[in-house]
Amino acid sequence: MFIRPQRPWQGREQDVTPEPVYRQRRRFMRDAAGVLLTAGGLPALAEAAIPEGRFGEIREPGRFSTDEERTPYGDVTTYNNFFEFGTGKSDPSDYAHQMPIDPWSVRVSGEAERTGDIPLEEFVRPHDFEERIYRLRCVEGWSMVIPWVGFPLRDVIQRFRPTSRAKYVQFTTLHDPENMRGQRRDILDWPYVEGLRMDEATHPLTLLAVGLYGEALPKQNGAPIRLVVPWKYGFKSIKSIVEMRFTEEQPTSTWMRSAPEEYGFYANVNPEVPHPRWSQRRERRIGEFGKRPTEKFNGYGEWVADLYRGMDLEKHF
Template sequence: MLIRNAPDLKDCDVTDQGLYLARRQFIAGAAGLGLAACGGASPASAAPLKYSPNRMSIDENKTPLDDVTGYNNFYEFGTGKEDPAAYAKMMRSRPWTITVDGLCDRPGSVDIDELIRRFPLEERIYRMRCVEAWSMVIPWVGFPLASLIKSVGPKSSAKYVAFETLRDPRQMPGQRSAVIQWPYREGLRLDEAMNPLTLLAVGLYGQTLPNQNGAPIRLVVPWKYGFKGIKSIVRIRLTDRRPQTSWQMLAPGEYGFYGNVNPAVDHPRWSQAKERRIGEFFRRKTLPFNGYGEQVAHLYRGLDPRKLY
C-alpha cells in the first residue's frame, strides 16, 4: 500500500558474515535559527516523546519492539545482529552536539535536545528494507531533514548532503577493528534530502531512540536500503561534490551511492527479488523503491536503474 501525501530469505541464504565483511567543531553565529553552541543536555532516557501522528505512514503490521531493538546492523558495536543491543549501552547519547556546515548561510552547532525542541516531531510508520534481504515496519518519531536544511539557508551551489557518525572507540568498541574506515559516512543528493519522506529520527514506538537504533539521531530514507540510514549523527555538511560513503569505499562493486531498493537488480551475491519480513515465515516480493515509487521515482527519471544501487 502506498503512502498518501496528507519475507523471506534466511540469514544463511544471504551471505556468510565473514564474506560480508570483505565490506566538532564549527560554531557560528546563527542565533536567529538556534544553530549555536548550547549548554549541557539532559541525560539519555527512555522517556516518551511528544509528537503528532503523520499521514505519511503505511497501514501494515508493525514489527514488534523487541525485534526492532534486538536485531540490528550497527557495526560500531560489532558485526553480529545482537551486538548493538549488548554493547550500545556503553555509549552516552547526552550531551550530544550536531554540526551543520558547508555550503549554507547559517552554519553552526546545536545540542540535540535544543534541536528537538525547534522542530515539531511526527510519527512516521515506514517500511525498512535491509540490503541483506530482510525487512521491518517501524514507527519512527522525528522531523523532516528538509526542515533542518531550510533553517541553515543552503547555497545555490549545494548539490549534496554528507553525514558522519560519532567516532569514539571507547564508547563504540566495534570501531576498534578495521571493518570499515571510521567514522561511518553517508550521503544523499540534495533533492533526495529535501524529499518529504526523508526523516531525521529521534525516537521509535513513541520513546526516545535506543542507542542500538542510532541514538540520539539517525537518518531514515525509506525507499533506500538500510545501510543508507546513518546512525548517531554528529555532522551534516552541504557540499557541491558527491560525498564518499562508507560501503561504497569498502566495496564499490557491491554498494553504490544511491542504494535504492530495486528487486530487479540483484546484489552480486544474492537476489533482491524477495525479502523476509521479520516475524513472518514466508518470503514476500520486494517492492520497487520499497513501495514508495509514487513519491520518489520522479527523482531518477532518465537515469539507468542499474546505476541507482
C-alpha cells in the same frame, strides 16, 4: 523431547510492548504536553526528551505511513546492523549501552550560511515531532515496519540556509573507539559516512528520527539522532549523527569505499538489480515465516520515482 531454539530475530515475548500499554502511554504524553512549555516557547523536555525517553505531543501518522503490521519493539531493538558495535545482529543491543549520548551536538558545515556546532536541543524541535510508520529494507534481504518519531530533514536544512553550491548533504557518525568496540577493528573505514542528493534530502519522506514506538531512540538503533530514508536500503539511514555537511561534490560513502562493486551511492530498493552475491527480488519480514516479493523503492515509488526520471537505475545503483 524437542526444544525449538529461539531465533535471534524473534526476540522475547516479555520485550514486546503490549498495544494497550503503548496506547495508554501515548494518551498520557499527549495530556502532559500542555504543561511542558518553558518561557521561551520550547517544550521543557527539549533536553530531557532524548536521554530520558519521554516525548510531548506527537502528531499522528501522516499520509506517508503504512498501515502494515508493526514489527514488535523487542525485534526492532535486538536485531540490528550497527557495525560500530560489531557485525552480529545482537551486538548493538549487547554493547551500545556503553556509548555516551549526553551532551550531544551536531556540527553543521560546508556550503551553508549558518554553520557551527549545534547542541542537540537546538538542532531538534520537539514540538514538531511526528510519528511515521515506515518500512525498512536491509540489503541483506530482511525488512521491518517501524513507527519512528522524528521530523522531516528538510525542515532542518532550511534553517541552515544552504547556498546554491550545495548539491549534496553528507552525514557522519560518531567516532568513539573507546565506547564503540567495532571501531577498534578495520571492519570499515571509520567514521561511517553517508550522503544524499539535495532533492532526496529535502523530500518530505526523508526523516530525522529521535525515537521509535513513542519512546526515545535506543542507542542500538542510532541514538540520539539518525536518518531514515525509507525507499533506500537500510545502510543509507545513518545512525548517531555528529555532522551534517553541505557539499558541491557527491560524497563517497563508507560502503562505496569498502565495496564499490556492491554498494552504490543511491542504494534505492530495486528488486531488478541484484546484489553481486544474492538476489533482491524477495525479502523476509522479521517476525514472519517465508518471504515476500520486494517492492521497487520499497513501496514508496508513488512519491519518489520522479526523483530518478531518466536515470539508468542499474548503472546508478
